[in-house]
Amino acid sequence: MCPVVIYKLIPLEAFKIEAKMISLQSCLEIIDRELETFKSEKKTPSELYEPVYYILSLGGKRIRPALALMACNLFSNDVSEAVKPALAIEVFHNFTLVHDDIMDNAPIRRSKPTVHSKWDNNVAILSGDAMQIMAYRLICESKPAILKSLLDIFNTTALEVCEGQQYDMNFATRNDVTLGEYIRMIELKTSVLLAASLKIGAVCAEAPESEAQKLYEFGRNLGLAFQIQDDYLDVYANRDVFGKATGGDIAENKKTFLLIKSLELATGKHAKTLQDAINNQITDADEKVALVKDVYNLLNIPELAIKSIENYTNKAFKYLDSVVVDNSRKELLHELARDLMKRDR
Amino acid sequence: MCPVVIYKLIPLEAFKIEAKMISLQSCLEIIDRELETFKSEKKTPSELYEPVYYILSLGGKRIRPALALMACNLFSNDVSEAVKPALAIEVFHNFTLVHDDIMDNAPIRRSKPTVHSKWDNNVAILSGDAMQIMAYRLICESKPAILKSLLDIFNTTALEVCEGQQYDMNFATRNDVTLGEYIRMIELKTSVLLAASLKIGAVCAEAPESEAQKLYEFGRNLGLAFQIQDDYLDVYANRDVFGKATGGDIAENKKTFLLIKSLELATGKHAKTLQDAINNQITDADEKVALVKDVYNLLNIPELAIKSIENYTNKAFKYLDSVVVDNSRKELLHELARDLMKRDR
Numbered sequence: 001m002c003p004v005v006i007y008k009l010i011p012l013e014a015f016k017i018e019a020k021m022i023s024l025q026s027c028l029e030i031i032d033r034e035l036e037t038f039k040s041e042k043k044t045p046s047e048l049y050e051p052v053y054y055i056l057s058l059g060g061k062r063i064r065p066a067l068a069l070m071a072c073n074l075f076s077n078d079v080s081e082a083v084k085p086a087l088a089i090e091v092f093h094n095f096t097l098v099h100d101d102i103m104d105n106a107p108i109r110r111s112k113p114t115v116h117s118k119w120d121n122n123v124a125i126l127s128g129d130a131m132q133i134m135a136y137r138l139i140c141e142s143k144p145a146i147l148k149s150l151l152d153i154f155n156t157t158a159l160e161v162c163e164g165q166q167y168d169m170n171f172a173t174r175n176d177v178t179l180g181e182y183i184r185m186i187e188l189k190t191s192v193l194l195a196a197s198l199k200i201g202a203v204c205a206e207a208p209e210s211e212a213q214k215l216y217e218f219g220r221n222l223g224l225a226f227q228i229q230d231d232y233l234d235v236y237a238n239r240d241v242f243g244k245a246t247g248g249d250i251a252e253n254k255k256t257f258l259l260i261k262s263l264e265l266a267t268g269k270h271a272k273t274l275q276d277a278i279n280n281q282i283t284d285a286d287e288k289v290a291l292v293k294d295v296y297n298l299l300n301i302p303e304l305a306i307k308s309i310e311n312y313t314n315k316a317f318k319y320l321d322s323v324v325v326d327n328s329r330k331e332l333l334h335e336l337a338r339d340l341m342k343r344d345r
Numbered sequence: 346m347c348p349v350v351i352y353k354l355i356p357l358e359a360f361k362i363e364a365k366m367i368s369l370q371s372c373l374e375i376i377d378r379e380l381e382t383f384k385s386e387k388k389t390p391s392e393l394y395e396p397v398y399y400i401l402s403l404g405g406k407r408i409r410p411a412l413a414l415m416a417c418n419l420f421s422n423d424v425s426e427a428v429k430p431a432l433a434i435e436v437f438h439n440f441t442l443v444h445d446d447i448m449d450n451a452p453i454r455r456s457k458p459t460v461h462s463k464w465d466n467n468v469a470i471l472s473g474d475a476m477q478i479m480a481y482r483l484i485c486e487s488k489p490a491i492l493k494s495l496l497d498i499f500n501t502t503a504l505e506v507c508e509g510q511q512y513d514m515n516f517a518t519r520n521d522v523t524l525g526e527y528i529r530m531i532e533l534k535t536s537v538l539l540a541a542s543l544k545i546g547a548v549c550a551e552a553p554e555s556e557a558q559k560l561y562e563f564g565r566n567l568g569l570a571f572q573i574q575d576d577y578l579d580v581y582a583n584r585d586v587f588g589k590a591t592g593g594d595i596a597e598n599k600k601t602f603l604l605i606k607s608l609e610l611a612t613g614k615h616a617k618t619l620q621d622a623i624n625n626q627i628t629d630a631d632e633k634v635a636l637v638k639d640v641y642n643l644l645n646i647p648e649l650a651i652k653s654i655e656n657y658t659n660k661a662f663k664y665l666d667s668v669v670v671d672n673s674r675k676e677l678l679h680e681l682a683r684d685l686m687k688r689d690r
Contacts, residue, residue: 044508045508045511045512045515047511047514047515048507048508048511099470099471099474102466102467102470103467103470103471121447121466122447122448122514125444125447125448125470126444126448126507126510126511126514128474129444129473129474129477129507130504130507130508132474132477132478133477133500133503133504133507134504136481136496136500137500137504140493140496140497140500144489144493147492147493148485148489148492151481151485151496152485155478155481155482155485158478159475159478159479159482162393162471162474162475162478163389163390163393163475165471166390166392166393166471167390169392169467169471170390170392
């Protein structure tokens with residue numbers, strides 16, 4: 001069942017195919033078309049399936065299915081085998097959004113009401129459950145030769161995403177989260193699904209296990225870089241470009257790379273400012289953001305964050321560079337990764 | 346991948362093995378042992394997995410995994426291939442209980458606090474999600490020859506169970522539910538998982554598709570009979586033997602076989618009594634139960650319910666009888682089904 005067995009007999013050179021690469025635009029078009037077909041099924045009862053189609057209609061970057069298709073395309077000109085698994089990943093990702101939004105009590109997602117606020121919690125719970133099953137059903141459309149490999153990746157990753165969400169919830173009531181714990185949490189909650197998307201795409205092309213695993217590590221490190229960048233941008237983004245009010249994480253005492261690192265380094269009055277902030281002793285939100293940001297700056301936290309982002313990004317690209325296919329085939333993934341990491345820093 | 350292809354070449358006589366049958370007691374011991382192993386994994390974070398182990402420790406009849414093992418044992422003396430799928434079904438069933446209890450706002454399950462009342466809704470949502478993935482992971486331990494067949498049954502059934510729960514919730518706010526709609530709802534919510542348990546067991550023994558499907562129909566009809574009996578017993582059980590206060594369904598305006606059938610048949614003052622009841626015009630619960638029960642009796646509803654139960658039970662046994670294995674091998678399933686259908690009527 002394991003593709004590596006098949007490919008041990010074929011020289012890796014065989015994967016150095018020149019064309020035909022498909023663009024990010026083409027990937028997104030494939031995904032949109034598949035999503036439309038998926039939504040046109042019109043299953044009953046409508047009360048169960050309408051919220052499923054609704055959340056899938058809210059848009060989003062479709063980064064995970066795009067990564068799956070592009071990873072498949074690294075090894076094969078024909079990406080058709082990766083289409084259903086790519087869709088499965090997008091459906092699974094959106095399921096996690098539906099349930100996370102209940103847990104976080106979030107009213108808005110992509111400028112529209114969340115499922116539980118448009119309908120109610122029960123609808124959101126049950127429709128989410130159905131989405132998880134629908135994701136598995138899509139994976140199960142894969143050919144027998146790769147089915148078990150895909151399911152193994154999917155099962156492990158899906159459970160890890162749940163673990164990440166649980167750690168994230170645990171951290172909300174803890175003030176002693178270590179940087180190691182934090183990195184592990186964002187790895188589980190965010191990175192492993194990006195990593196799995198790439199690995200699944202590679203397995204769909206029946207790429208050797210070693211190459212699929214390199215793509216997994218590329219995605220895992222890129223995901224970590226992306227999440228730490230997200231923490232950084234919440235405080236240091238150019239508001240006009242990034243389009244998001246800054247400092248929200250500080251106001252909410254969110255355990256971010258910046259806060260955890262500063263709690264680790266701060267002494268004396270800086271430590272006291274941070275303690276006052278997280279113990280809600282500073283009631284004015286703007287003042288709290290300004291004071292904590294000052295401490296971050298004095299402790300060189302932004303530089304440390306940038307260093308960490310660069311560290312994970314470099315690691316990611318090293319893994320991508322080591323994949324044994326012609327470098328020209330990697331250009332699109334390179335470009336996508338660079339775009340992801342260049343959000344106004 | 347489909348077992349029927351394999352078995353077309355083998356005469357059905359080959360399945361008429363004399364011994365070795367395993368008792369219900371042995372089945373339950375196997376399941377208990379497997380559950381203990383499953384719970385001893387002690388995965389982290391404990392906040393995610395403790396509720397999983399808790400709900401699985403509350404007991405229950407373990408009827409679904411027992412059916413899977415017994416169905417496998419019909420065709421094969423070795424039931425080991427059915428053990429993990431049987432456990433998967435029990436984990437999935439318990440996942441539905443965890444999420445249903447949130448939706449129904451139920452504080453107690455098997456005389457113990459439900460997961461969401463012992464912890465909170467978020468914990469119950471996320472632990473339930475993890476259980477669904479864990480169920481798939483258990484199914485995926487099956488050998489390649491049957492994996493796709495098992496997953497197809499499991500995917501279809503799991504989605505149907507969600508649909509059944511949604512119909513059940515829809516019915517709570519409707520007074521025009523037809524008997525056909527009701528039967529379809531209980532089929533989806535309850536019967537298909539019993540049916541799938543049997544079919545999965547048969548597939549694990551690599552039984553012919555035709556025989557596996559007969560067991561599915563046995564379980565489906567038995568499930569319908571069981572659910573209608575449940576409705577009947579809520580009003581007509583001997584309270585001492587059945588151990589449950591009677592009339593709860595009437596008090597809650599639950600759309601049961603009895604209420605739907607009586608709404609269909611009642612005219613004049615009987616129709617008015619029923620309308621007053623479901624429109625909450627009768628405020629005293631005991632009076633409401635007594636008045637509605639009177640209407641049921643006058644319209645011969647209990648006899649109609651018993652007829653329907655017998656009808657589905659007979660259909661179920663006809664399917665079991667038609668399975669092409671030696672009749673002696675069916676005795677345990679016969680017995681279990683008879684026990685299920687003899688709860689103080």
